[in-house]
Amino acid sequence: MAFKAGETILNYINGRWTASVSGEVDASISPADKSLAVGYIQRSKKADLDGAAVAAKAAQMAWRKLSGPARGEYLYKVADILERRLDEVAETMTREMGKTFPEAKGETARGVAILRYYAGEGMRKIGDVIPSTDSEALMFTSRVPLGVVGVISPWNFPVAIPIWKIAPALIYGNAVLFKPASEAAVTAAKIMECFDEAKIPAGVIQMITGKGSELGQALIDHPVLNGITFTGSNQVGKRIAQSAVARGIKYQLEMGGKNPVIVAADADLEQAVEATLSGGLKSTGQKCTATSRVIVQSGIYEAFRNRLVERVQELKIGDGMDPQTWMGPCASASQYETVLSYIQKGQEEGATLLFGGTVPEQAGDGFYVTPAVFEKVTPEMTIAKEEIFGPVLALIQVETLEEALQLANDSEFGLSASIFTKNIGNMLSFINDMEAGLVRVNAESAGVELQAPFGGMKQSSSHSREQGTAAIEFFTAIKTVFIKS
Ligand SMILES: NC(=O)C1=CN([C@@H]2O[C@H](COP(=O)(O)OP(=O)(O)OC[C@H]3O[C@@H](n4cnc5c(N)ncnc54)[C@H](O)[C@@H]3O)[C@@H](O)[C@H]2O)C=CC1
Numbered sequence: 001m002a003f004k005a006g007e008t009i010l011n012y013i014n015g016r017w018t019a020s021v022s023g024e025v026d027a028s029i030s031p032a033d034k035s036l037a038v039g040y041i042q043r044s045k046k047a048d049l050d051g052a053a054v055a056a057k058a059a060q061m062a063w064r065k066l067s068g069p070a071r072g073e074y075l076y077k078v079a080d081i082l083e084r085r086l087d088e089v090a091e092t093m094t095r096e097m098g099k100t101f102p103e104a105k106g107e108t109a110r111g112v113a114i115l116r117y118y119a120g121e122g123m124r125k126i127g128d129v130i131p132s133t134d135s136e137a138l139m140f141t142s143r144v145p146l147g148v149v150g151v152i153s154p155w156n157f158p159v160a161i162p163i164w165k166i167a168p169a170l171i172y173g174n175a176v177l178f179k180p181a182s183e184a185a186v187t188a189a190k191i192m193e194c195f196d197e198a199k200i201p202a203g204v205i206q207m208i209t210g211k212g213s214e215l216g217q218a219l220i221d222h223p224v225l226n227g228i229t230f231t232g233s234n235q236v237g238k239r240i241a242q243s244a245v246a247r248g249i250k251y252q253l254e255m256g257g258k259n260p261v262i263v264a265a266d267a268d269l270e271q272a273v274e275a276t277l278s279g280g281l282k283s284t285g286q287k288c289t290a291t292s293r294v295i296v297q298s299g300i301y302e303a304f305r306n307r308l309v310e311r312v313q314e315l316k317i318g319d320g321m322d323p324q325t326w327m328g329p330c331a332s333a334s335q336y337e338t339v340l341s342y343i344q345k346g347q348e349e350g351a352t353l354l355f356g357g358t359v360p361e362q363a364g365d366g367f368y369v370t371p372a373v374f375e376k377v378t379p380e381m382t383i384a385k386e387e388i389f390g391p392v393l394a395l396i397q398v399e400t401l402e403e404a405l406q407l408a409n410d411s412e413f414g415l416s417a418s419i420f421t422k423n424i425g426n427m428l429s430f431i432n433d434m435e436a437g438l439v440r441v442n443a444e445s446a447g448v449e450l451q452a453p454f455g456g457m458k459q460s461s462s463h464s465r466e467q468g469t470a471a472i473e474f475f476t477a478i479k480t481v482f483i484k485s
């Protein structure tokens with residue numbers, strides 16, 4: 001089955017596309033043109049979840065008995081299908097949440113690569129032999145699946161984030177109950193179509209759509225769950241942690257960022273400007289790793305600011321399907337309102353708006369805003385503290401690298417951070433002292449590599465890591481085995 005534009009997206013339960021008991025739907029509006037519904041998303045209820053839970057439990061028993069390589073074969077098949085359908089999936093993503101078509105294609109290709117990476121993990125070791133104090137015994141560890149795992153995903157990476165949670169969950173023998181963000185559920189259904197086409201056993205992976213506050217909460221509270229993995233806002237993440245602790249199940253959270261970039265006086269100007277544009281404004285600034293605070297040493301401040309504003313003025317804003325477009329719209333009405341309110345707050349609190357923050361004249365009837373560049377931003381201002389999740393850059397001028405580092409660390413978040421410098425001493429100070437899970441030198445703050453651990457410090461995550469070999473830590477439990485004849 002392949003859903004067509006404008007259709008109602010059904011739940012994928014026990015290997016079948018299934019209507020919700022509720023009969024209620026919400027439109028998934030195209031952010032590039034508010035008059036278009038990309039599809040209709042069901043408001044599923046607990047009764048829908050109950051059916052899926054029974055199927056998940058039964059399916060997991062058989063799935064865990066398959067060998068790792070056999071589970072990997074299914075993931076290889078899904079990867080091949082997703083690769084064949086790459087343009088179609090990417091176009092759905094662009095139409096549904098607004099990122100440009102080349103970015104959507106890149107993300108979908110990343111989804112293919114993640115599936116292949118974890119398919120390969122099915123062949124790798126899942127334990128260690130440990131010398132016992134008893135010379136006649138054999139002691140070793142093995143990894144066992146958690147059981148049924150819930151995946152709650154956001155709308156900003158509708159393919160990569162679900163896949164980097166679902167693929168490791170499956171390869172290590174878990175069954176998955178997947179609740180995508182409603183703003184990206186048409187794209188999520190495309191991923192499910194690939195699993196369906198690969199004939200993954202019924203019940204092993206299931207998708208149910210619905211409102212976060214209702215279905216999401218019902219999922220976390222469901223007794224069938226043995227673990228929950230979440231990416232999204234801090235507010236929701238904290239609630240999930242509380243519910244998971246109350247029930248004694250494992251949880252993993254990846255949440256917000258307020259990512260700084262430090263531009264040292266000796267930085268390569270063009271490199272720093274281009275990386276700030278790309279890290280701060282690609283995907284309309286809607287990445288948890290997006291550059292938000294730009295901390296610049298006074299020796300290079302004026303040149304950097306002028307060149308940055310010059311380049312921002314050149315960026316073409318428009319429909320992500322238009323090949324001329326550099327930056328698409330905000331993903332939803334609420335995201336758009338949030339971004340505009342932060343821009344207003346920045347001005348009210350005394351920052352200087354150098355450029356942008358307006359509705360572009362030539363753009364269509366969508367959630368478009370021109371990228372905003374502020375200067376004279378001070379650490380106590382709201383735009384220097386809170387995650388905006390939009391195309392807004394806050395310039396902060398400093399004298400010394402020590403001051404830059406102190407300001408960079410003056411945040412409740414600690415996800416990603418970059419420095420631009422040619423000085424090895426600056427690099428080492430930054431690497432050692434920056435409180436962030438991802439630190440990058442002469443590279444933009446956004447962008448993660450699927451084979452490396454990803455996660456934040458402070459309020460940015462549950463202090464766990466996703467992706468790469470780190471994923472095994474969350475999706476399995478260690479069993480220590482002692483054998484003696
Ligand atoms: N770290 C990241 O990558 C992301 C951060 N955000 C931040 O969150 C802000 C708001 O975006 P939202 O889409 O509203 O994020 P959100 O945290 O509300 O939504 C993320 C996911 O959680 C679900 N959800 C919502 N309420 C829930 C609940 N009570 N229980 C269980 N699941 C629930 C949603 O349906 C969605 O699937 C953004 O402006 C941004 O600052 C949003 C998306 C991704």
Ligand SMILES: O=C(O)CCC(=O)C(=O)O
Pocket residue numbers: 156157161231286287288289446447448
């Ligand atoms: O920068 C990236 O590629 C990943 C960002 C991310 O995980 C997020 O925005 O949630």
